[in-house]
Amino acid sequence: MDFKKIEWIFFVAFLGLNVFLFSSYHEAINQEHTVIRSDQTETIQKRLANDDITYTGDFSSESKQGYYLSAEETELSQALFKHRQENNRRGLLESGVSINDNILTKTLTDSEGESNALDPDRMASSLNDFLDNEEDVLFGSEYIYMKNFSVLEGDSPEITASQTYEGLPFYDDTAKIIFSLEKKGDEYRISKFTQTHLSSIEQLREKTELHTEEEAINTLYVNNKISRGSKILWRQLAYSRILKVREKNVYVPVWYVAIETPDKTYQIETVNAFSNTIITNNAIPKVEDH
Known part of the structure; x- marks a missing residue:
């Protein structure tokens, strides 16, 4: 057997394998650098424009701060009894009030x-005037008008x-007032309102840096949540409930993004502002004592 020949064959094969591996590694590095350069130079605004996705205003790159919060749902029947005594x-x-499942x-x-008519041209201040009347709304001064979650048409x-x-703000079923309106001429009159409220709000951790509005939009885009030809209607940062532990709820800051698709359907996507991950499950986990 010609050992020299076999040795030479192995040497050539080994050399060829190394050349192949080095070439593959070098190509992968080049591709990685290309991706990095692409990410650095092509902004989310340009990528949205390339897909005919429209929006108003600029996406904020300001890094805000927020908390993990815990809170208890207020016993509104007790609060109403105390309110009536004091007023x-x-x-x-005074009348026309019902409370079921802690919803007033x-x-x-x-x-x-x-x-109690509201002026549509100054809706925020008009509503605040109503909320600030302590005889008409429980804890009214703790609430603010949420334009993005309100609908005046229809x-x-x-x-x-x-x-x-x-x-x-909170945007959650446990911390809001919904006003049903009737349009009379140029004004809107309140016909009914339903209310929930939170008490004993506490910080569970130190204040933490949040992912920006721009980062949240980018996360939705790269995960195909904003389809080509869509319109981004608005963006809103608000606390949302993620967990219920016995009598307390846990809340985190969430980016809400409203999108109108090309077929005119309306969807709201949500991104956890702490982790910059899309929230896909609307169910609230509950932890009970055993």
């Missing part, structure tokens, strides 16, 4: 609705007010 049964909450519902009479106009914590 000698004056104001809108107030139905206004025609005269009450007429005296046969059943509704506006939403949400509680806030250090300037950042």
Whole structure:
């Protein structure tokens, strides 16, 4: 057997394998550098434009801060009883109020609705004037008008007010007031409102840097949540409930992004502002004592 020949064959094969591996590695590095350069030079704005995705305003790159929060759902029946004692049964909450599953519902009479008309040209300040009347709304000064989650068009106009914590609103079924409206001429009159409220709001961790609005939009885009030809209608940062532990709820900041698709359907996508991950499950996990 010609060992020299066999040895030479192995040497050539080994050399060829190394050349192949080095070439593959070098090509992969070049591709990686190309991707990095592409990511650095092609902004999310340009990629959206390339896909005919429109929006108004600029995406903010400001890094805001927020908390993990815990809170308890207020016993509104007790709060209403205390309110009536302190106000000698004056104001809108004197009558026409029901409470079921800790949701307070107030139905206004025609005269009450007429005296509480809202001006659409100054909706935020008009609603705040109503909320600030302690005889008419429980904890009203803790809520603010949420334009993005309100609908004035159509046969059943509704506006939403949400509680806030250090300037950042909640958007959750446990911390909002929904006002049902009737349009009378140039004004809107409140016909009914339903309310939930949070008490004992506490910080579970130190204030943390949040992912920016621009990063949230990029996350939705690269995960194919914004289809070609869509329109981004608005963006909103707000606290949302992610967990219920016995009698307390846990809330985190979430980016809400409203999108109108090319076929005119309407969708709201949500991105966890701490992790910059898309929230896909709307169910709230519950942890109970055993």
